[in-house]
Amino acid sequence: MSLLAQGLALGVLTGGLYALLASGLSLYFGVMRVVMVAHPAFLFLGAYLTYTAHTAFGVDPFLALPVTVPLFFALGVAVQRLLIARLAPENVAMMSVLLTFGLALTIEGLLGTFYTGSYKSVSMDYATRSLTVAGVHLPYDKIIAFGVAGLTLAVLFAVLVRSRFGQALRATIQHREAARLVGIQTERVAGYGFGVGLATAAVGGTVLALITPFFPASHWVWIGKLMAVIVVGGLGSVTGAALAAVLLGVVEGVVLVTVDATWATMMFYVFLFLALLVRPQGFFGGRLAHRF
Amino acid sequence: KTDEPGAAQSPGQQKGSVRIGVSLPLTGDFSEPGKGIQEGYQVWADRVNAKGGLLGRKVELIFRDDASDPNRVSSDYESLITQDKVDLVFGPFSSRLVIPAAKVAESYGMLFVEPAGAAAEVFEQGFKRLFYAAPAIASDHYDYLADYLTELPADQRPKTAAYASLDDPFAQGTAYGLRDKLAAAGIKTVVDEVYPPETTDFAPIAAKIAAAKPDLVVGGTQFEDSVGLVRALQELKVQPKLAAFSTGPTLAEFPAAVKGAAEHVISPVGWSATATFTGNQELVKRYKEMFGGDANEDAANGYTVGQIVEAAVNAAKCADPSKECQDKLTAHIGQATFDTVVGPLSFDDKGRPEQAHMIQQYVNGKVEIVLPEQAKTAGIVYPKKPW
Amino acid sequence: MSSLRTEGLTKSFGGVLAVNGVTVELRDGAINGLIGPNGSGKTTFFNIVTGLIRPDSGRVLYRDREITRHSPHRIAHAGIGRTFQLCRVFPRLTVLENMLVAVRRTRLRELMAGLRDAGETERARHWLRRMGIEHLEEAEARDLSYGQQKLLELAAVLMAEPDLVLLDEPAGGVNPALIDRITGLVRDLNAEGRTFLVVEHNMDMVMGMCDHVIVFDRGAPIAEGPPAEVREDPRVLEAYLGV
Amino acid sequence: MRTVSRRGLSLLVPLMITVLAIAYPWLVPNYYLVYAGALTVMYAAMATSWNLLGGFTGYVSLGHSAFFGLGAYGTGLLVVRLDVPWLVALPVSALLVTVFAVGVGIAAVRVRGASFVIVSIALVSMMNLVVQGWRSLTGGSTGLQVPSPFPDLHRGQTHLVFFYLFLALLGVALLAWWQISRSRFGAGLRAIREDEDKAESLGVPTGAYKVAAFALSALFVALAGGLYALWFGSLDPIFVFSILIGSYMVLMSLLGGVRHLLGPLLGALIVAPAGEYFLIALGETQIHLTATGLVLVLVVLFMPEGILARFTRRRAGPSIPDESADQRLQGVSS
Amino acid sequence: MSETVLSLEDVVAGYGRAAPVLRGLNVTVRAGEVVCLVGPNGAGKSTALKVASGLLAPRSGRVLLAGKDVTGLSPQRLLGLGLAHVLQGHSVFREMTVAENVRLGGFTVRDQARLKERIEVVKDLFPVVRERWGGMAGLLSGGQQKQVEFARALMLEPSVVLLDEPSMGLDPRNTQVVFDQIDLMRRTGVAVLLVEQNARRALEMADLGCVLDLGRVHITGPARDLAADPRLGRLYLGGAPAG
Numbered sequence A: 001m002s003l004l005a006q007g008l009a010l011g012v013l014t015g016g017l018y019a020l021l022a023s024g025l026s027l028y029f030g031v032m033r034v035v036m037v038a039h040p041a042f043l044f045l046g047a048y049l050t051y052t053a054h055t056a057f058g059v060d061p062f063l064a065l066p067v068t069v070p071l072f073f074a075l076g077v078a079v080q081r082l083l084i085a086r087l088a089p090e091n092v093a094m095m096s097v098l099l100t101f102g103l104a105l106t107i108e109g110l111l112g113t114f115y116t117g118s119y120k121s122v123s124m125d126y127a128t129r130s131l132t133v134a135g136v137h138l139p140y141d142k143i144i145a146f147g148v149a150g151l152t153l154a155v156l157f158a159v160l161v162r163s164r165f166g167q168a169l170r171a172t173i174q175h176r177e178a179a180r181l182v183g184i185q186t187e188r189v190a191g192y193g194f195g196v197g198l199a200t201a202a203v204g205g206t207v208l209a210l211i212t213p214f215f216p217a218s219h220w221v222w223i224g225k226l227m228a229v230i231v232v233g234g235l236g237s238v239t240g241a242a243l244a245a246v247l248l249g250v251v252e253g254v255v256l257v258t259v260d261a262t263w264a265t266m267m268f269y270v271f272l273f274l275a276l277l278v279r280p281q282g283f284f285g286g287r288l289a290h291r292f
Numbered sequence B: 001k002t003d004e005p006g007a008a009q010s011p012g013q014q015k016g017s018v019r020i021g022v023s024l025p026l027t028g029d030f031s032e033p034g035k036g037i038q039e040g041y042q043v044w045a046d047r048v049n050a051k052g053g054l055l056g057r058k059v060e061l062i063f064r065d066d067a068s069d070p071n072r073v074s075s076d077y078e079s080l081i082t083q084d085k086v087d088l089v090f091g092p093f094s095s096r097l098v099i100p101a102a103k104v105a106e107s108y109g110m111l112f113v114e115p116a117g118a119a120a121e122v123f124e125q126g127f128k129r130l131f132y133a134a135p136a137i138a139s140d141h142y143d144y145l146a147d148y149l150t151e152l153p154a155d156q157r158p159k160t161a162a163y164a165s166l167d168d169p170f171a172q173g174t175a176y177g178l179r180d181k182l183a184a185a186g187i188k189t190v191v192d193e194v195y196p197p198e199t200t201d202f203a204p205i206a207a208k209i210a211a212a213k214p215d216l217v218v219g220g221t222q223f224e225d226s227v228g229l230v231r232a233l234q235e236l237k238v239q240p241k242l243a244a245f246s247t248g249p250t251l252a253e254f255p256a257a258v259k260g261a262a263e264h265v266i267s268p269v270g271w272s273a274t275a276t277f278t279g280n281q282e283l284v285k286r287y288k289e290m291f292g293g294d295a296n297e298d299a300a301n302g303y304t305v306g307q308i309v310e311a312a313v314n315a316a317k318c319a320d321p322s323k324e325c326q327d328k329l330t331a332h333i334g335q336a337t338f339d340t341v342v343g344p345l346s347f348d349d350k351g352r353p354e355q356a357h358m359i360q361q362y363v364n365g366k367v368e369i370v371l372p373e374q375a376k377t378a379g380i381v382y383p384k385k386p387w
Numbered sequence C: 001m002s003s004l005r006t007e008g009l010t011k012s013f014g015g016v017l018a019v020n021g022v023t024v025e026l027r028d029g030a031i032n033g034l035i036g037p038n039g040s041g042k043t044t045f046f047n048i049v050t051g052l053i054r055p056d057s058g059r060v061l062y063r064d065r066e067i068t069r070h071s072p073h074r075i076a077h078a079g080i081g082r083t084f085q086l087c088r089v090f091p092r093l094t095v096l097e098n099m100l101v102a103v104r105r106t107r108l109r110e111l112m113a114g115l116r117d118a119g120e121t122e123r124a125r126h127w128l129r130r131m132g133i134e135h136l137e138e139a140e141a142r143d144l145s146y147g148q149q150k151l152l153e154l155a156a157v158l159m160a161e162p163d164l165v166l167l168d169e170p171a172g173g174v175n176p177a178l179i180d181r182i183t184g185l186v187r188d189l190n191a192e193g194r195t196f197l198v199v200e201h202n203m204d205m206v207m208g209m210c211d212h213v214i215v216f217d218r219g220a221p222i223a224e225g226p227p228a229e230v231r232e233d234p235r236v237l238e239a240y241l242g243v
Numbered sequence D: 001m002r003t004v005s006r007r008g009l010s011l012l013v014p015l016m017i018t019v020l021a022i023a024y025p026w027l028v029p030n031y032y033l034v035y036a037g038a039l040t041v042m043y044a045a046m047a048t049s050w051n052l053l054g055g056f057t058g059y060v061s062l063g064h065s066a067f068f069g070l071g072a073y074g075t076g077l078l079v080v081r082l083d084v085p086w087l088v089a090l091p092v093s094a095l096l097v098t099v100f101a102v103g104v105g106i107a108a109v110r111v112r113g114a115s116f117v118i119v120s121i122a123l124v125s126m127m128n129l130v131v132q133g134w135r136s137l138t139g140g141s142t143g144l145q146v147p148s149p150f151p152d153l154h155r156g157q158t159h160l161v162f163f164y165l166f167l168a169l170l171g172v173a174l175l176a177w178w179q180i181s182r183s184r185f186g187a188g189l190r191a192i193r194e195d196e197d198k199a200e201s202l203g204v205p206t207g208a209y210k211v212a213a214f215a216l217s218a219l220f221v222a223l224a225g226g227l228y229a230l231w232f233g234s235l236d237p238i239f240v241f242s243i244l245i246g247s248y249m250v251l252m253s254l255l256g257g258v259r260h261l262l263g264p265l266l267g268a269l270i271v272a273p274a275g276e277y278f279l280i281a282l283g284e285t286q287i288h289l290t291a292t293g294l295v296l297v298l299v300v301l302f303m304p305e306g307i308l309a310r311f312t313r314r315r316a317g318p319s320i321p322d323e324s325a326d327q328r329l330q331g332v333s334s
Numbered sequence E: 001m002s003e004t005v006l007s008l009e010d011v012v013a014g015y016g017r018a019a020p021v022l023r024g025l026n027v028t029v030r031a032g033e034v035v036c037l038v039g040p041n042g043a044g045k046s047t048a049l050k051v052a053s054g055l056l057a058p059r060s061g062r063v064l065l066a067g068k069d070v071t072g073l074s075p076q077r078l079l080g081l082g083l084a085h086v087l088q089g090h091s092v093f094r095e096m097t098v099a100e101n102v103r104l105g106g107f108t109v110r111d112q113a114r115l116k117e118r119i120e121v122v123k124d125l126f127p128v129v130r131e132r133w134g135g136m137a138g139l140l141s142g143g144q145q146k147q148v149e150f151a152r153a154l155m156l157e158p159s160v161v162l163l164d165e166p167s168m169g170l171d172p173r174n175t176q177v178v179f180d181q182i183d184l185m186r187r188t189g190v191a192v193l194l195v196e197q198n199a200r201r202a203l204e205m206a207d208l209g210c211v212l213d214l215g216r217v218h219i220t221g222p223a224r225d226l227a228a229d230p231r232l233g234r235l236y237l238g239g240a241p242a243g
């Protein structure tokens, strides 16, 4: 019983992390119809930069964020303006998969060249302790990840839904000409949108660096899982993805402690196919979601 | 065809350098150990050439990257053997890549000494020219530890053990070798978990182990998961009397990655930097000169391959791809004993080495060999201190 | 025998009752008009009849056979063709390729047979000629102007030889000269025995062409009859013509 | 200069390609090149099969290696576990995979565009997990060793045999593509790529068409997988169920041109040797991954329609019938 | 005569590498004047508007706004200079609410009070905007979407307006509202460049008419004269005048 509780608690915390890692993906997709296969690669790029900051200057990983977040934002703007923007609009969704697949390979190759193929990790003292509540252990690193995820998602949500920028971004995606005609600088806005998505990768990468060792090819493992999260959540819905992430985190945690690890990983895909059969637009997706 | 079997490969062409073809995973999942083995091969070649070469000919290594892909590994050996017409081949890394590679070498009648295919299955394919250049195959890696534990007095002897293993023939092989021996001796298996390579979160596995409160925790691991498991066990306050992990702790990055939790962690190791076996100190020194860092087990395994083939070539007095020569080399390795940096090695009829791995432990922050008796640099600490 | 008949069709989206208990019957062999203010449910009615939307309740009968909730292609096979309000062609197919998509009913063997050999091309050219866009045969559909795309869409629908053709605003965005041409075409096709149901806001076209007009308001028919009668109907005047 | 007519050229080119392909193993100096040729032809066959789905319907599957892997494991398991002769095992396994693909297709083609890509990625990961986890049947991570169907031939001769087997498969796949492209089925599939709802309302049973294309494409890829298993002899889940194999099919098709019969073939002829070249030239570090990645990026950016599209007729743009318009205006401006 | 606000001079423009669509186009619009472009489908009317609003850069020729050369400026800049453009077809932001759509119309307006005022005005003009205020715009009927679009354009108070077939898909009542609005604009001194296929209706209310075909203006004249010309009628305005 307590094992189940432990699995559940860990699942919730991990789910929070998944939500953070998937939020960028959901953003590119929802607002830009771009399937960003390279997102996990950028996550690990973020993790490596955190590692450099930590080993070279001895700073706490989170103190690197003021540098990495703006850097990734700029990188995102560049990727959108120089690459994504050049795709023919009628098949952005598909060509972007291939384009970003190429980007992922590029990043992996560069990481391998600069950092070699060996494992790196960032370990902090607080990352090995845990809080015990009613016999359930809650690791501090996971609590931190959960908190950071929550905070980032809240900011993201505010930016997208409430701000002028968010409105402009959504308008740009839905009808570029009309958006230009109401005075939106569409190129700039789309670039910023991508930048925001990539900025979440900087945060996610930092958290990831804190809780797991990594090497250049680590990102492959995450692609399938994160993609499953955003499909189950309803493509493009940042909120949906967050809910789905927690749901899948819990399912994974519980299945792991009750069955085994293979089945736990399998649950992501089981839910993915279930979602397709029952609700192709995703469990939390909007009514128009299936139209893309 | 120029590479038609038996065509144009006269045994007399003993000119030029001895060209040795190797395919290694220099990129991809196995790139880290692949690199280590490459360095081991290079150190060996450097030493041989400094001494005037093999049979008076310079040694030239030809590397191919297989990107950790079995398809490529086959292509590589295929092209090395048929197109580059190398004189000898050395093996690649990982049990997963050794089998397809050995198939190619075998079908062209090439001797195949390999540094990394330790899984039991490698030796069940009926290969005649394959030899594993390390002290023991995967399932025997923990032999000394198993002996030690089963011989403990009854009151100190552990009662229960938890096993968590990566789904990989080598990693699993090591853990299951120990499991089977301990189970036979009456130590109960309370958790037996296999996780796929995709696993990124080890906390729930640790939670399972925590719930079982075992005396021993054994991980059939590679690096990433060993670190993940140690951290998760620590966070969930699992305090076993002994913790053993396969590959992770033998890498230099391990202590930093687990932040002090490395103390008293045990793992099997085929090689020790401090051992005085033939050529070992030369390897350590030369490696430092060439690559700046400290040699590791992977490099030593590569070096060992070199040593064995070198001895065979010297004994058979030939180094060319002809059937006669390769037969002679194979026959020699099959029956001789070799002095290597991992100790004296000999092989059974399936190419399995017949010695055993040592057991290392972090004691006071340093890696010490604690088993067997005759090689130990420090006494084994059991039970371990809490982490 | 009636051509198309519906009984109590109802469909609501969230709080909006788009189609509200529609019971109508089309005149077989006639040009039927369907008019009504914006948002009165005309397109939704089309979508239900052609299977793109499932009604909440009610039945659709075609030649006295129930086709409610049949999939769109089955309904097409039954002989109902339609165009869309916002003209839809296959943008990156050539005009000729666009024509060869429509099918009425097929056996597996026909499915795999080479199209160009099967006389289909000739039939396609015939329809393109009738529309007056035969010279564009090799152009990609996206390069056509809006009006030309409208003609192509109609031609493609006719390739399947439908007995009942539903047109959703055939004159919307079309040059008046072309409207005359479309009107003429519809009349000719009607004379050949096809039944039409035309949604249109262009009153000149509706009144000049239709034999029978149905008027929708708020998802339900409010009047029905010959054009001359309908346009005098006070309810129609109030709800639709806005005078 | 135009001594050969268009029609003549369109017959001559395939003929020459066929003759060259058949003669290839006899023109090269060693068996390694036969081996490399067989591998390239295998990829060409798979890319062409992929194109049966991707090229017509525009559904981009990054997960076709799932069918490759299942075909391989199916054939391997039938041969190893049930002692079925390989000539029987190959088609049986491919048919089983096709049936499976129908099932998956029914779920997968419900979503369009990018979601489909994601589903296809998930499919590979899932199959990898199943095969890896089902140790008792498949051998799990240890892999499955399949005995050679031609134990009496030496290695080089085996390559030769499989070169022709793959070539035959490629031929069949090409033939299938060609036949479909000129059929009503093909017209329906193309319409699906452009506008599914519209196609449906024109009487195209889009669901059935998509599943049929999906399954057909899976069938050929599964056959390639089966041949691979017999030829290569050792199967390992993480390598046969790899997204990279799937993306090679996509890259090859895209590079050559998905709208052309010979596009994927051309792509394979370029990508396979180029990959080899990068590995040999840059293989010492991971920078070759970067090179491959950049090539992919460049292809997508600058040749989204593929190489062949460059050589075939460029889109003419709207044609304006000048004279008739002038005539039309004459009556007005006077 | 009031001053020229917008003029296109010898504009040559087209898409991609294809032959130009506009081949030396000249159009002039004065303040308080409605200029109506008529012409067959594909003549280049929409293209002309796109060049004027900066969506499409001309290959040669000039665009003058209030005497200033604005050729090649971005739509945002032109918007700042008082030029608004309503696109042909449907250009609502489908996955945003009606409210968001309308508000976005005033994206560049900083004065919140003014914005509020305008919102009330458009809500009164088009009841559907009020009724479906919080609803998703993409789910409206075709004509309703068109109304939202027009409402969005009315949020600004520009000095030059380009309208591309504003009445397409609208029922008679809403068509009337649109034409009334155009009239209102004219009376407040706005220059209107109108493209309409509802040509007779448009020419009736316009000051000046231009017949555009094959990328050139062939005839310019008082709108009423053009409407009355029988030869023009046959070619561009459709058979019988509305009766």
Ligand SMILES: Nc1ncnc2c1ncn2[C@@H]1O[C@H](COP(=O)(O)OP(=O)(O)OP(=O)(O)O)[C@@H](O)[C@H]1O
Pocket: C142, C143, C144, C145, C146, C147, C148, C173, C175, D318, E015, E016, E021, E039, E040, E041, E042, E043, E044, E045, E046, E047, E048, E088
């Ligand atoms: N985005 C585009 N890309 C390529 N060609 C285009 C594009 N838009 C329009 N065209 C072509 O330019 C020509 C003129 O188009 P335009 O839309 O200006 O015509 P129009 O006069 O507005 O016609 P309609 O009354 O049908 O709207 C047409 O032949 C059309 O095919």
Ligand SMILES: Nc1ncnc2c1ncn2[C@@H]1O[C@H](COP(=O)(O)OP(=O)(O)OP(=O)(O)O)[C@@H](O)[C@H]1O
Pocket: C013, C014, C016, C017, C018, C036, C037, C038, C039, C040, C041, C042, C043, C044, C045, C085, E139, E140, E141, E142, E143, E144, E169
């Ligand atoms: N998918 C949908 N979700 C929500 N509401 C819808 C949907 N489709 C249609 N509606 C609503 O149903 C009503 C009827 O729409 P419909 O498109 O049938 O009107 P219409 O008569 O064709 O109008 P128009 O003349 O403007 O084309 C409208 O109020 C519309 O907003």
Ligand SMILES: [Mg+2]
Pocket: C042, C043, C044, C085, E141, E142, E143
């Ligand atoms: Mg409608």
Ligand SMILES: [Mg+2]
Pocket: C146, E045, E046, E047, E088, E164
């Ligand atoms: Mg237009």
